[in-house]
Amino acid sequence: MIETAGILTPAALQRRLRTAVFGHRVFYYPTIGSTNDRALELAGTGEPEGGLVLAEEQTRGRGRRDRTWDSPPGLGIYASLILRPGIEAVRAPLFTLMAAVAVAEALREVCLMDARIKWPNDVVVGGRKIAGVLAECRGSEPRIHEMVVGIGVNVNHREADFSRALLERATSVLIETGSPADRAPLLAAILEGFERRYASLLKGGATDLLAAWEGLAAVPRGGRVVVEGPHGRREGRISGLDEEGALILEAPEGGTMRIPFGEIVRSVWP
Numbered sequence: 240m241i242e243t244a245g246i247l248t249p250a251a252l253q254r255r256l257r258t259a260v261f262g263h264r265v266f267y268y269p270t271i272g273s274t275n276d277r278a279l280e281l282a283g284t285g286e287p288e289g290g291l292v293l294a295e296e297q298t299r300g301r302g303r304r305d306r307t308w309d310s311p312p313g314l315g316i317y318a319s320l321i322l323r324p325g326i327e328a329v330r331a332p333l334f335t336l337m338a339a340v341a342v343a344e345a346l347r348e349v350c351l352m353d354a355r356i357k358w359p360n361d362v363v364v365g366g367r368k369i370a371g372v373l374a375e376c377r378g379s380e381p382r383i384h385e386m387v388v389g390i391g392v393n394v395n396h397r398e399a400d401f402s403r404a405l406l407e408r409a410t411s412v413l414i415e416t417g418s419p420a421d422r423a424p425l426l427a428a429i430l431e432g433f434e435r436r437y438a439s440l441l442k443g444g445a446t447d448l449l450a451a452w453e454g455l456a457a458v459p460r461g462g463r464v465v466v467e468g469p470h471g472r473r474e475g476r477i478s479g480l481d482e483e484g485a486l487i488l489e490a491p492e493g494g495t496m497r498i499p500f501g502e503i504v505r506s507v508w509p
């Protein structure tokens with residue numbers, strides 16, 4: 240029998256929350272298909288920035304690249320935040336990086352874990368994935384008027400709670416630390432970090448965010464990676480991120496490659 244470590248109700252979250260706006264309005268569901276789908280619906284009907292959809296279980300949790308996100312009841316954080324940044328659509332990837340930074344920093348601070356980020360937004364501990372971010376916008380305007388950032392964190396999962404396919408690649412706070420964690424303070428810390436970085440990005444640009452991301456990178460500058468991007472697989476050494484969050488690789492034959500979106504499928508470093 241799993242030892243419980245507090246349920247994640249809106250009241251439990253709000254008791255700990257020290258944000259100006261994020262997470263003040265919570266749409267809570269014991270079970271839902273996907274919190275991102277619900278948040279996109281709410282955003283489409285005018286729900287203001289900062290609204291949060293929170294669930295104890297998702298039956299159709301979605302990951303990046305058409306994957307599913309296992310969301311068993313009561314074990315993880317399944318939450319989607321509504322944003323209205325009004326900035327150019329080409330900068331949308333920065334919000335994904337920002338959410339990953341907020342999650343990694345909160346795991347480090349609240350759970351004392353060595354959480355790192357694999358470009359663009361996989362939060363990993365010891366090479367295994369502990370959290371993911373799915374940012375989605377509707378429409379094709381040059382500026383983003385509504386966006387949803389979904390965050391999934393594996394908190395009190397035991398190995399038996401992961402599907403066989405995930406077992407080797409996934410981990411949780413409980414697996415890494417040996418103790419169950421209270422999800423409300425962790426989510427509160429994620430929302431606080433996210434709100435602070437969001438305000439700083441809109442006011443002062445991406446420099447601080449990119450520096451924080453780089454400090455948390457699982458594969459440092461100079462590390463060799465294979466990346467699956469819009470033009471297929473590319474191999475090279477990481478040279479950094481640009482102002483829009485794209486990955487810049489040094490190609491083996493010389494020169495650089497810019498990968499606007501995709502994922503690292505293999506890494507060998509230093």
Ligand code: BTN
Pocket residue numbers: 272273274275276297299300301302303304306308316317318319360361370371372373389390391392
């Ligand atoms: C990934 O790494 O592939 C992204 C995973 C994102 C999962 C979260 S859980 C809350 C929100 N609702 C969803 O359906 N997906 C995101």
